[in-house]
Every structure is written in structure tokens, then in C-alpha cells.
Amino acid sequence: MSQPPTTGGPAPNASGEPGATGATGGPGAPATGTPGAPAVPRPAGPPGTSPAAPFAAVVPGAPAVPPATAPPGGPASPAGPDEPAAPRQTAWREGLDQLRAAAVTEPGRLRIIGAALAALVLLFGAVTAWQVTDRQQAARAVHRQSQPLSAEAANIYRYLADANTTAAGGFLAGGKEPHSARERYERDIAEASRSLAKAAANTEGSARARAQISKLNERLPVYTGLIETARAANRQGLPLGGAYLRYANDTMTDDLLRAADELYRTESARLNEDYADAEAWPWVALAAGALALGALVWAQRRDYLRTNRVVNLGVLGATGASLAMLVWLVVGHSVARVHLTDSDEHGARSLRVLNAAQISALQARGAENLTLVARGAVVVPDGPDQGKDAYEVRYAAQMKQLTGGTGGGARPESLLARAEALADDTEGSAPVDRAARAAREWQDRHTKALAAGDKGEYDQALSLVIGRKGSTDESFSRVDEALSEARTHEQREFETAAKSARGAFTGLAVGAGVLAVLGALGAVLGIGRRLSEYR
Numbered sequence: 001m002s003q004p005p006t007t008g009g010p011a012p013n014a015s016g017e018p019g020a021t022g023a024t025g026g027p028g029a030p031a032t033g034t035p036g037a038p039a040v041p042r043p044a045g046p047p048g049t050s051p052a053a054p055f056a057a058v059v060p061g062a063p064a065v066p067p068a069t070a071p072p073g074g075p076a077s078p079a080g081p082d083e084p085a086a087p088r089q090t091a092w093r094e095g096l097d098q099l100r101a102a103a104v105t106e107p108g109r110l111r112i113i114g115a116a117l118a119a120l121v122l123l124f125g126a127v128t129a130w131q132v133t134d135r136q137q138a139a140r141a142v143h144r145q146s147q148p149l150s151a152e153a154a155n156i157y158r159y160l161a162d163a164n165t166t167a168a169g170g171f172l173a174g175g176k177e178p179h180s181a182r183e184r185y186e187r188d189i190a191e192a193s194r195s196l197a198k199a200a201a202n203t204e205g206s207a208r209a210r211a212q213i214s215k216l217n218e219r220l221p222v223y224t225g226l227i228e229t230a231r232a233a234n235r236q237g238l239p240l241g242g243a244y245l246r247y248a249n250d251t252m253t254d255d256l257l258r259a260a261d262e263l264y265r266t267e268s269a270r271l272n273e274d275y276a277d278a279e280a281w282p283w284v285a286l287a288a289g290a291l292a293l294g295a296l297v298w299a300q301r302r303d304y305l306r307t308n309r310v311v312n313l314g315v316l317g318a319t320g321a322s323l324a325m326l327v328w329l330v331v332g333h334s335v336a337r338v339h340l341t342d343s344d345e346h347g348a349r350s351l352r353v354l355n356a357a358q359i360s361a362l363q364a365r366g367a368e369n370l371t372l373v374a375r376g377a378v379v380v381p382d383g384p385d386q387g388k389d390a391y392e393v394r395y396a397a398q399m400k401q402l403t404g405g406t407g408g409g410a411r412p413e414s415l416l417a418r419a420e421a422l423a424d425d426t427e428g429s430a431p432v433d434r435a436a437r438a439a440r441e442w443q444d445r446h447t448k449a450l451a452a453g454d455k456g457e458y459d460q461a462l463s464l465v466i467g468r469k470g471s472t473d474e475s476f477s478r479v480d481e482a483l484s485e486a487r488t489h490e491q492r493e494f495e496t497a498a499k500s501a502r503g504a505f506t507g508l509a510v511g512a513g514v515l516a517v518l519g520a521l522g523a524v525l526g527i528g529r530r531l532s533e534y535r
Contacts, residue, residue, distance in 0.1 A: 107534045113299055114527030117315070118520035120292040121322055124285070125516020128329055129509040131282035136505040138278035139336060143498035146271040147348055149202055151491070153264035154355040156195045156216070160260055161362035163188035164252045167227050168369035169473065171234055171245050172466050189224060196220075199263070206270065212263040219255045223248055242373050249370055257363075268352065275344055278501070279337050282329065289326040296322060296523070303530065314526020321519035325512050332508045339501035347494025350422040351487060357402055357415035357435070358483040364398035365476045367391045368446060372453065372465060392450070403439050419486065428489050435482035442475035 163185050170181035196216055203209040226248035233241030296319040303312050371391040378390040385393045404414030416436045423429035449464035449472060466473050 107531055110527050110531050113302075114524050114531075117292075117295055117299055117318065117523035117527070120288075120295050121318055121519040121523060122516050124288040124292040124322060125325065125512045125519070127288045128282070128285040128325060128512035128516075131285045132329070132332075132505060132509045132512065135278050135280065135282065135333070135336070136502065136509065138274050139340065139498070139502045139505060141274045142271065142278055142340070142343070143495075143502055145202065146267065146274045147494065147498070149199060150264065150267040150271045150348075151351065152195045152199045153260065153267045154351075154359075156192050156199065157257060157260040157264055157359055158355065158362065159188045159192035159195065160220075160252060160256050161359055161366065163192065164249060165362050165366040165369065167230075168245065168249065168366055168373060169466055171230065171241070172369055172372055172462060174234070177231065177234075185227075189220075192220070199267075203267075206266060209263055209266045212259045212266065215259040216256060216263070219251065219259070223251045223256060226251060242377075245373055246370065246378065249366070264355075271348060275340060275348075279340050282333060285329060286326070289322060289329065292322050292519075293319065293326065299523075299527075307530075312526045312529070314522045314524070314529060316526070317522035318519040318526065321515045321522065325515040325519075328508060328511060332504050336501045336504035339497045339504060343494050343497030343501060346422065346424045346428075347490055347497055350419060350428070350490040351494065353415055353419045353422060354432075354483055354487045354490060357419055358480065358487070360398045360402040360415060361439070361476065361479050361483065364395050364402065365472075367395040367398065368465060368472060371395065371450075372458075372462060375458075395446070399439070399443060403436065403443070423486070423490075424493075428486060428493070431482040431486035431489070435479045435486070438475050438478035438482060442472050442479060445470065445472045445475055 166181055166185045166188065170177040170185065173181070196213060199209070200213045200217075203213065226244055230241045230244035230248060233244060296315055300312055300315050300319070303309060303315070368391070371389060374389070374391055376389050380386050380388050380390050380393055400414075402415055404417065416432060416439065420429050420432040420436070423432060445464060449461045452458075452464060453461040464471055468474070
């Protein structure tokens with residue numbers, strides 16, 4: 001039978017203990033859902049607990065309920081305001097991680113190998129194009145810039161020396177200077193000025209050369225003014241003309257010819273530098289080619305060991321393109337070096353020796369003329385030749401450089417002997433041989449003129465020096481003409497060899513770029529063919 005409802009005391013809980021709370025009530029609270037029962041507020045839990053925590057967590061003596069935690073693998077709770085955020089990985093680190101992950105699989109390794117092969121072949125092509133272009137530009141500078149400038153500097157020296165020699169020879173003729181001598185002097189001065197202007201327009205990168213050109217431009221008008229003063233005094237029969245001529249000669253020798261010689265040495269050094277740059281082996285390109293070929297051979301061997309396929313057509317094509325590029329580089333550069341060496345040994349060097357020989361002949365001729373003008377008024381102040389005629393000593397020194405000594409022909413250390421040794425054909429050696437014979441004749445006639453002068457027979461000595469027949473002037477003219485013929489031939493030899501050297505580089509830079517692109521494409525296609533087997 002049913003029990004009447006209890007109206008007093010706390011309701012028993014599920015365990016039968018009085019005073020136990022329900023799911024929502026506190027001690028002594030009426031049961032939830034009882035009609036008319038007032039709501040009892042829930043006390044706040046301890047700090048750090050949720051308001052929804054069971055009330056039993058704060059009942060004295062009741063066990064504490066731990067806070068809820070996220071299950072393993074679940075979402076992490078957001079960091080608090082005082083906690084640092086986890087560092088993000090950089091793109092470089094992520095790329096390395098992806099690369100490591102790809103390297104553990106065969107498709108990933110193949111992709112890495114394909115990219116590396118293509119990069120190596122392209123690097124080989126780029127380095128080859130770069131180094132070949134540098135050497136081609138140096139060969140062009142040899143052909144079109146430095147050697148022509150060196151020749152112009154030699155021309156300046158030669159024209160000035162010839163003008164000085166011609167002026168002294170015309171002075172010996174007395175007040176009635178020959179018209180031919182006057183024309184030759186003026187032509188020499190005009191040609192020297194033209195060569196100076198040409199050299200100044202092409203030496204913008206050399207401060208040293210510009211300084212010498214500036215000095216030549218400043219001193220040349222001084223020299224021509226002294227020559228005109230000497231001529232005016234000579235026409236009037238005044239002895240002062242000889243003094244002005246000697247002063248003009250000193251200006252030419254100490255200022256103009258010295259500056260011209262320095263300019264010539266500067267341009268010759270520049271020519272040597274261009275030769276060295278053009279002939280230098282492209283070691284970086286050769287090393288890059290060897291590395292690319294080694295990598296391609298390794299990739300084919302690896303493919304063979306893993307698949308027993310003898311040939312990978314794509315990688316084989318890349319190997320062929322790289323090998324063709326390497327062979328072209330070696331052969332082309334070797335041919336260019338051969339022609340450059342030939343242009344130097346049988347062109348540029350021969351021209352330098354011939355220029356020096358012609359300049360020595362001109363200076364010897366000028367000193368010979370001044371010997372008769374000064375008539376012993378200028379002597380060597382000190383040294384082993386003290387008291388001797390200064391111009392005769394200068395003549396002997398220049399003839400020693402030209403022929404190696406007085407009489408007996410050209411000695412092995414002489415300029416004429418060196419020029420003949422550098423000539424590689426009869427067309428080049430024959431004029432030098434004629435110049436050597438004329439120089440010996442010149443020395444013999446000079447000895448006779450010197451003896452006549454020592455005896456006081458000035459007119460006979462003058463005839464032996466500036467006469468039309470049997471004179472030293474005739475012998476000098478033969479030497480000068482023969483050396484000019486030899487120079488013209490050697491200049492043609494240089495032009496031919498230098499042009500051939502430039503031609504050996506033609507198309508190599510562009511060809512290297514094309515072969516590199518084809519080789520890289522072949523490597524990518526060859527590796528791509530292997531990758532398609534994994535799809």
C-alpha cells in the first residue's frame with residue numbers, strides 16, 4: 001500500500017543517508033522539481049574551476065573533481081596571454097623537409113637527379129659563353145685596338161725622328177735648302193700630328209698614355225719654332241742658325257722622342273696584356289664541362305644498374321650535347337691560340353724589332369748630320385768618351401744597336417739580326433738582308449767622311465754625307481726603304497693571323513648556349529621517361 005509523503009526532514013538519498021544532496025540541491029534543499037520549492041543559488045567553485053562544476057566539489061570532505069582535459073590528439077587549447085606561440089617553420093626549412101621526404105622514394109630521387117643534371121649542363125653552357133666572349137673581345141682588342149695603337153705610337157716616334165734628320169740634312173745644304181727636304185720635313189710633322197690625334201682618340205682608358213700625348217702636343221710647336229728660327233738664320237748666313245738647330249735637336253731628343261718612346265712602351269704593354277687575356281685557357285668552363293659530363297655518365301650508369309636498360313636516350317642526348325660543347329671549346333680555343341701566337345711571334349714582335357731598327361737608323365743619320373753642323377763644338381763632358389764629339393758618339397751607339405758594331409755585318413744581338421730571325425718567309429727576310437748590306441755600306445762611307453773631316457776637308461766630307469751618289473745619305477735611304485718594306489710585309493702577316501684568331505671564336509658563345517639548352521632538355525626528358533613508369 002502507498003506511503004504518505006513525508007513532510008519533515010531531509011529526504012534520504014540513493015544510499016539511504018539523510019542530508020545527502022541531489023543533483024542540484026545543497027544540504028537541506030528540497031528535491032528538484034518539487035512544486036513551489038524555492039531555487040537555491042549555486043555557490044562559486046574554487047578558483048580555476050568552471051561554474052558548471054558539480055557542487056559536490058566544494059562540499060567539505062568530498063573528493064575534488066579534476067578539471068577536464070583535452071583527449072589525446074584533440075584540439076589544443078589556445079595559448080594564454082603569457083605563453084609564447086609556437087615558432088613557424090621558414091620556407092627554406094619546409095623545402096628541406098620536403099626534399100628529405102622526397103629523397104626516400106625512387107621517384108623523388110629521380111626528380112632531384114633530373115634537376116641537378118639540367119642545372120649542371122646549363123651552368124656549363126653559361127660559363128663557356130662567358131669565358132669565350134671575354135677571350136673573343138681580347139682577340140678583337142689585339143686586332144683592332146692595341147696593336148694599331150702600338151703601331152701609331154711607333155709611327156709618331158719614326159715621323160719625329162725623320163723630321164729631325166731631314167731638318168739637319170737640309171741645314172747642311174746651306175741657305176738654299178732643297179725643296180724635297182723641305183717637303184719631307186713638313187710631311188713628317190703633318191703625319192706625326194695626325195698620328196697624335198688618332199692616338200688621343202683611342203687612349204681614353206690610359207692616363208699614362210694621355211700624359212705623354214699631352215706632352216707631345218705641347219712640345220711639338222716649340223720644336224718647329226726653333227727649326228724655323230734656325231732656317232731663317234741659316235738663310236742669312238748667320239752662325240746663330242747652328243746653335244738654334246742644336247737646341248731644336250736637344251728638344252727633339254730630350255722631350256719629344258722620350259715622350260714618344262714612353263707612349264710606345266705603354267701601348268706595347270697594353271698589347272701584351274690583351275695577348276695574355278686572349279690566350280688564357282678557360283679553366284672554369286673546362287672544369288664545369290668535366291663536372292657535367294661526369295654527372296651524366298654517373299646517371300646513366302645508375303639507371304643501368306637499377307633497370308638493366310643500356311641506354312636512356314634523353315640522358316644520352318644530353319651527354320652528346322655536353323661532349324660536343326667541350327670538344328668545340330677545346331678545339332676552337334686551341335686554334336685561336338695558334339693564330340694568336342703566330343700573329344705575335346711573326347707579326348707583332350717582328351714589327352717591334354723593325355720599328356726599333358728603323359728608329360735607330362734615323363737617329364744615327366740625325367747624329368751624323370749634326371756632326372758636320374757642330375764641327376766638334378759639342379763634346380762628351382765625362383765618362384769613358386770624355387772629350388769626344390758628342391754626335392759622333394751618339395752615331396756609333398745607334399749603329400751598334402742596328403748592326404752590332406762597326407763593319408763585319410749584323411751581329412747576332414743586333415736589331416737587324418733579330419728581325420731576320422723572326423721573319424718566317426723569304427718575303428720578310430729578304431728586305432732585312434738588303435738593309436743589313438746597306439748598313440755595312442753606310443758604315444764604310446761614314447768612316448771615309450769622318451776621315452775627310454778630321455783632315456779639314458769639310459767640303460769632301462759634306463759631299464760624302466749628303467751627296468747624291470756614293471754618300472751616306474744614299475746608303476741610309478736604302479736601309480730605310482728596305483726596313484719599311486719589311487714592316488709592311490709583317491703588318492700584313494699580323495693582320496692575317498689576328499683575323500684568323502678572331503674567326504676561331506666565331507659562333508662558339510652562341511653555340512654553347514644552344515647546346516646547353518638542348519642538353520638540359522634532353523636530361524629532363526630522359527629522367528621524365530623513367531618517372532612515367534611509376535604512374
